[in-house]
Amino acid sequence: MKPLLPALFLGLGLSTAAVTPAAAYPVDCAILLCLAGGWPASVECAHARAVFIRRITPWPIEPPLQIWNCPMRASFRGANRSLDRLFDIAVRGDLAAPAMSFPEQAVEPMLVDAQADVDISDPAFDFVRSIRVFEITYQQRRSSDGDCNSWGTVYMGSYGEQGDYTRMRSSTSAIPEASDFAIPASCSSYWHRSVFVEWRDYEGTYGHEEVHY
Template identity: 55%
Template structure:
């Protein structure tokens, strides 16, 4: 619910700078601002959060596999003229929830994000308040095994891990199925029974530390 996001907003303090215009610049606020707020609040029930979560999951649905949160597309270092001064996170919260028609809905395809995204948040997010951003992990699982005629077991594991660095920049590293969280539906049989598993698994923790995950098979 919106009041739940407001309570999270009060805890996640963002240093938004001085006022830089009227309502027109609100067009710059992308769906990633909603993803940021809704993820922090545990995806409370609301139309903006439902849309934000759908975009979050669509981005990891092959192909391509993009960063589910592209925090560099949420201009947290800007704000808007208000007759009454608002707390920093409240300004961003109001843009997402009060001015819903101004949220960019991604009706036109945005440029694809590189595998390694060097872009970062436009403010300092290195503090504990933004640990929930760095908790996001994306496992691109590609595993197969089969017994070959000479009796050996032929296994292939091309699993890789996408994660966020200190300031929200995104990168991929090599991983393996042993590192995939138990919440995934990956179930490698004992022995060398023929088995193929391909999916993109994403998990995260909200601002309160609650765990959640999604998995997309292909």
Template identity: 50%
Template sequence: MRNFLRYFFLAVVAGTASLSGGGNSASAQTYPIDCAILLCLSGGWPASEPCSRARAEFIRRITPWPVEPPLQIWRCPMGASFEPVDDPGRTRRVIDILFSNASTLPQNLAESDPEKAGALLPAVVRSKGVEPLPHPDGFALHLIQDRADIDISGPEFNFIRSIRVFDVRYARQHESRDSDCSRFETVLLGSYGIQGDFYWSRSSVAALPEAHVGLERWGDHCPSIYHRSVFVDWRDYEGNYGFEQVNY
């Protein structure tokens, strides 16, 4: 998997660099932006035009309002090829799909094993207003709406689950009229599940990472504080820490 991610990432960087030579950035970007976010994040956001664009989109999604999942892995067709046994050509086929405008996602199991041609095979469908992709009769249809379309439960994908989004919607501390210290806070934590599904849960100022700036004096006597921000942090494939904060 380490070699796969490295090869996959280098192909994205090289391919997108060649695509961006002419025309505007919108027309040059023929690959799913979330695939670029996935690969550039895993590599620690290396300096390149496609990774700069991917990081800008990653940050734009947490810039209020609304706060979106910074990585929407269900928009990246990782399971574009289905085969019973991995072979050297699989990586190339996935990369070819990323850099093509193919309207369908190939299903290769029946081609590789004629005896299974009549079996029910999974056909990935992108949802949220998109028409179902064409699929042969007899194929089972699976809606992939909020998680990766392949198994990413292994440790090699821990960098996805490391992403945390702290939405500090309201944090106020001040001295009340009766000289008591009043504190009010609303903090939500956005996290990723085993298969890349994103969900929100209640959190608190106390749970904010040390890298967060603006609430250091929270709970210290009673200095006047009013703060709102969105903070996202992560660890790349090698475990290196990174973060961004947007105040508003």
């Protein structure tokens, strides 16, 4: 997939060689593509990753990928082609498809609230559903009478079949091992507050980031 990402960037009006203002393209399209490709080195992907992480930096915490803001079923002047088809070419390696070129600023998005505007139920888009966000607050201390007291809340955000985002109550046992969260066995004083996000790219490579506060 990675060798085909430049063509996909061009389809979104992105350039892997030149600095492009963030407003020149839908940042969630860049997040979608850069995440799929394992965050390849480029100005756009650096910006996309920064936005991805900033969204989980308190407060408020937002879905790191807001796929409903990426017009994958966009139409272009002069052609009945769509970004979902271009994405399909890049992800599935459909090299038999004809070459495409798109004029800049020709996108007319057709969006559907809170989910992708195309069917992403195919396993090719499992990298979207691999994203999980954990909001972790935990405290432990020993009381004056010797009891070990602990308090904590964990919320987990995840993506559904069509990219819809759900936040629900979870537990400390669900926190991934890659997190810095670690309850001391001796009941010593412990305080942890963080937001942890994990994902896998299109090839299944694992990645994560944790923001402490």
